[in-house]
Amino acid sequence: MVQHEKIPLETLYDQASRCRGCELWQGRTNLVFGVGNPHADVLIVGEAPGEQEDLRGEPFVGRAGQLLNEMLGYAGLKREDIYIANVLKCRPPGNRNPQAPEIQACSYFLREQTRTIDPKYIVTLGNFAMKFILKTDKGITKMRGQVHQAGRFQVFPVYHPAYVLRNGSQRPVLQADFERLGQLLNG
């Protein structure tokens, strides 16, 4: 199969800022395209921007982001080391779940971001990101904490930090998964 050239992140950002593929652009304050090291070994994929992310134009800057930062530490990672993006680049109203046509309309951007960054590991946070990347119907509880293959990428699903904020008993599970990620990266 003939592969097209990697599309620069700046070009993708520009395209995303003008995207009208679904209705979500109308309600957003800012596009939340993604941030971090464009040559990262680890790409973290969340679900969709929340209120704080929409206001700042940056993923994971609210409470879930604080927990994510702490968890990155257990893998020996800092935010500057990784790239973070979401399945959706615009905030769904009231933080409702992403809808299938929105995911479909936005899929080009995450797919091309992934090709351009070309990470070793894709760490998916929660069910939406895992299902999007792995094209599976299996639930996260069965899949988390193990490496799965998607094309040439190693995919490591973990719980979403927002879920762990609501279910504190799962915090050690998330911590153990990030420690395992650290071992994989150093192995």
Ligand code: URA
């Ligand atoms: N939750 C997500 O999935 N993504 C963000 O950017 C913030 C919260």
